[in-house]
Amino acid sequence: MLASAPMRGTTSPPPQLNKGLAPYQPLPWQVAPWKDKSPVLLLTGSAGGGKSRLAAEKLHAFCLKYPGAFALLVRKTRVSMTKGSILFLKETVIGPDPLVSHLESKDYFRYRNGSILAYIGLENDDQRERLKSIGPKGGVDMVWGEEPNELEEADHNALLARMRGKAAPWHQIMYTCNPDAPTHWIYRRLIVGGQATVYYSQATDNPHNPADYVATLNTLTGVEALRLAGGQWVQATGLVYADQWADPGNVTEDAEYVAGGGSVLWSVDDGYTGKQDPTTGYYTADSHPRVFGLYQLRHDGTICRFAESYAVGVLSEQHIDQVLTLPYPSPEYAVVDKSAAELKGRLHAKSIYTRNSPPSVMESIKEFRRALAPDVNGRRRFLVHPRCQHFRSEMASYRIDPVTQVPIKQFDHGPDEARYLVWALRYES
Numbered sequence: 001m002l003a004s005a006p007m008r009g010t011t012s013p014p015p016q017l018n019k020g021l022a023p024y025q026p027l028p029w030q031v032a033p034w035k036d037k038s039p040v041l042l043l044t045g046s047a048g049g050g051k052s053r054l055a056a057e058k059l060h061a062f063c064l065k066y067p068g069a070f071a072l073l074v075r076k077t078r079v080s081m082t083k084g085s086i087l088f089l090k091e092t093v094i095g096p097d098p099l100v101s102h103l104e105s106k107d108y109f110r111y112r113n114g115s116i117l118a119y120i121g122l123e124n125d126d127q128r129e130r131l132k133s134i135g136p137k138g139g140v141d142m143v144w145g146e147e148p149n150e151l152e153e154a155d156h157n158a159l160l161a162r163m164r165g166k167a168a169p170w171h172q173i174m175y176t177c178n179p180d181a182p183t184h185w186i187y188r189r190l191i192v193g194g195q196a197t198v199y200y201s202q203a204t205d206n207p208h209n210p211a212d213y214v215a216t217l218n219t220l221t222g223v224e225a226l227r228l229a230g231g232q233w234v235q236a237t238g239l240v241y242a243d244q245w246a247d248p249g250n251v252t253e254d255a256e257y258v259a260g261g262g263s264v265l266w267s268v269d270d271g272y273t274g275k276q277d278p279t280t281g282y283y284t285a286d287s288h289p290r291v292f293g294l295y296q297l298r299h300d301g302t303i304c305r306f307a308e309s310y311a312v313g314v315l316s317e318q319h320i321d322q323v324l325t326l327p328y329p330s331p332e333y334a335v336v337d338k339s340a341a342e343l344k345g346r347l348h349a350k351s352i353y354t355r356n357s358p359p360s361v362m363e364s365i366k367e368f369r370r371a372l373a374p375d376v377n378g379r380r381r382f383l384v385h386p387r388c389q390h391f392r393s394e395m396a397s398y399r400i401d402p403v404t405q406v407p408i409k410q411f412d413h414g415p416d417e418a419r420y421l422v423w424a425l426r427y428e429s
Contacts, residue, residue, distance in 0.1 A: 024057045024093075029205050034058055037170045038197035039163070042190050044177055046231035047217060048209050049201030051176040055144045056085065056093045058174065062142045063115035064099075069167035070135040071117045071142045074159070076150035078107075078121030085146050086119060115167070122155045131158055141165030148175040153185040153277070153284050179226075179233040181397065185285070187233045189277060202231055238399045240365065240407050240415065244372035245395050248386075255304040255383040257328055262298040266323070266334035266352070267421035269413045270343045274312040282393050285410040287312060290343075292323045293391070293417045294331075301428060303371065303421065305384045308391055308414065316346045324350070335420040357416075358423035361407070367426050368419040382422065390414060 026034055027050050033041060034054065043051040063069050073089070075081050089109070094100050099112040108118035118134065121127055134140065140162040145151060156173075163171040175196070180186065190196035203214050217229040226234045239245070257264075274287020283289050294307040309323050324330065331352060336344050338356035347354050358364035371382040384391060391414035398411045 024061075026054070026057075027206060029199070029201050030054045033197075033199045036197055036199075037172060039172060040190065040196040041172055041174045042177075042186070042196040042198045043174065043201070044179055044198065044231065044233075045200040046202045047178055047228045048203035048206055048213055049231075050206040050208070051201060052085065052088070052146065053093075055146075055174045055176045056089055059117065059142060059144045060089065060093050062168070063109075063111050063117050064113070066141065066167040067113035067115060068136075069115040069141045070139065070165050071115070071144075072134065072140050072162075073117065073119040073144050073146065074122055074131075074151075074155075075119075075146045076121060076155075077123045078119075078127070081119055081121070081146070085144075089117075122151060122158075128155070128158060131162060135162065135165060139163075139165040141167045141171055143173040145173060145175045147177055148186060149177045149180040149184060152286065153189070154286060156185070156189075178228055179231060182233045184233075185277070188282065191233070193277075200231060203229070238402055239396070240398045240400055241369060241372055241395060244369045247392055247396070249374070250372055250380055250382060251384045251386055251388075251392060253386065255306050255385040257294075257296055257304075257306040258298075262296045262304075263332045264329045265295045265297060265421060266331040267293045267295065267417040267424075268334055268336045268340070268343065268347075269417035269420070270316070270337055270340040271413060272312060272314075276312075282390065283310065283312070283413075285397075289413055290314070290316065290319055291390075291413045291417050292319070293388075293414065293421065294323070294326070294328060295421060297425065297428070301381060303382045303425060305382070305388055305391065305418065307385070308388045310390045310413070316343045317349075320346055320350055320352075335417070335424045337416075337420070355424050357420040364419045364423040365407070368415075368422045371422045382418070388414075391418070 030050060033043060043054060045051070059071050059073065063071050073081065073085060075085070090102055094109065101110045103110055107120065108116050110116060120130065120134070122131065143159055143163070145159070148156070159173055163173065165171060175186070175190070177186070191198055203209055203217055220229050226232045269291045271288035271290040274283055274289055276283050289310045289312045292309040293305055296304045296306055298304060307326060307328065309319070309326070311319050311322070314322075333353040333355055334347055335355045335357060336347065344354045368382070372380065374380050394411040394414045398415050399408050400406065401408050
């Protein structure tokens with residue numbers, strides 16, 4: 001469910017909570033999420049709203065109230081917590097409380113009532129494996145996930161599986177983050193999918209910010225301004241086809257198959273493993289589905305992607321048969337990843353001629369960009385029918401690593417097979 005926006009116009013101060021050596025006076029908007037016992041709690045909105053302070057205080061208070069509790073602070077990288085949230089917990093939230101000891105060598109705070117507040121990173125398989133056994137008998141009572149937009153959806157699933165502590169009659173995973181792309185699993189699953197109770201806040205809701213902080217946020221531009229200042233879940237930066245792809249620009253009913261309108265072609269990216277999110281129906285970031293893109297090369301050179309077939313856990317010959325049953329003509333040929341020998345053999349057995357994928361990823365990306373972008377007359381050569389939902393989602397999620405400047409191997413399956421085809425047709429304009 002979506003909670004209401006931050007409360008305003010409160011005439012009396014909110015009650016003081018966590019009355020210890022480091023007392024906590026919540027902001028008006030923080031009172032409702034403080035009391036909220038939902039299984040998953042998402043605190044989002046603009047930077048500077050007080051999300052992290054609330055989560056840290058609630059985690060600490062939980063350990064104080066429920067003897068023997070096991071609480072957990074997680075972030076993608078362990079090192080990023082040392083001078084941030086861990087220091088904040090130690091110096092601001094817990095303070096010089098003699099009831100709490102910090103055992104830095106063991107990565108946790110120990111409370112005199114038997115509670116533990118541990119912290120871990122989840123940046124590799126070894127650390128994820130450690131999560132499976134963390135806590136008394138593998139059980140966790142409360143989690144604070146800091147910057148969860150860095151976490152994989154699989155990390156969230158692993159945390160859900162650990163929420164079986166017995167110290168309190170309720171469990172909770174709290175996430176605190178600024179907005180990311182609307183294609184992110186947090187937005188798709190927790191917000192749109194309704195799997196979390198969500199509270200929004202703004203920098204203006206936090207009077208503890210420096211006087212010039214809001215003014216500084218307002219100097220931001222572009223996507224950062226919309227996210228960090230406006231608190232909006234808008235499209236990410238760094239997309240592979242950010243400057244060329246436009247939905248609805250490239251997405252139009254005009255891409256529908258037209259009988260006699262041109263040759264039917266297939267383009268295929270092989271894969272097998274993965275799963276779909278049960279709420280959104282889209283494939284998770286670590287999935288590798290096999291993708292068949294169905295295209296029509298129009299007489300004027302326009303490439304129309306009019307249908308698609310994504311599948312995991314399906315043998316190639318079965319998948320080919322499924323695509324052949326669609327109400328369209330068989331293809332003149334299929335463009336296939338040159339390394340997918342078994343798939344090409346299955347296609348040949350169905351009398352479908354194949355052509356290889358391009359030798360260079362980056363050169364074929366350049367060619368695909370040219371096909372996507374409007375020319376001097378505003379015409380886009382590559383069009384997509386709105387029914388191609390998986391492809392559209394991937395085009396809005398396929399990103400370049402800002403450090404290596406190499407495309408990240410996530411959500412690249414449809415975009416890959418599309419560039420295969422565009423490369424094969426690069427001289428047929």
